[in-house]
Amino acid sequence: MAKVVNLNKFRKQKAKQEREKQAETNRRLHGRTKAERLQELKQKQRLETQVDGARLETETPKKPED
Numbered sequence: 001m002a003k004v005v006n007l008n009k010f011r012k013q014k015a016k017q018e019r020e021k022q023a024e025t026n027r028r029l030h031g032r033t034k035a036e037r038l039q040e041l042k043q044k045q046r047l048e049t050q051v052d053g054a055r056l057e058t059e060t061p062k063k064p065e066d
Contacts, residue, residue: 032040
């Protein structure tokens with residue numbers, strides 16, 4: 001005979017796994033200290049400044065063609 005499976009338990013187990021996965025994602029995104037966030041922000045700003053300073057020419061807006 002086939003084994004009887006309780007679908008409610010299966011659904012609950014699947015939902016629990018999804019919640020755990022979401023919690024892990026949230027911990028990675030939001031689980032940083034204020035100092036770590038500020039350090040990352042400063043690093044992004046430094047990199048952006050470096051890239052802007054290394055450009056050879058400035059971007060000029062293109063004229064719309066009729």
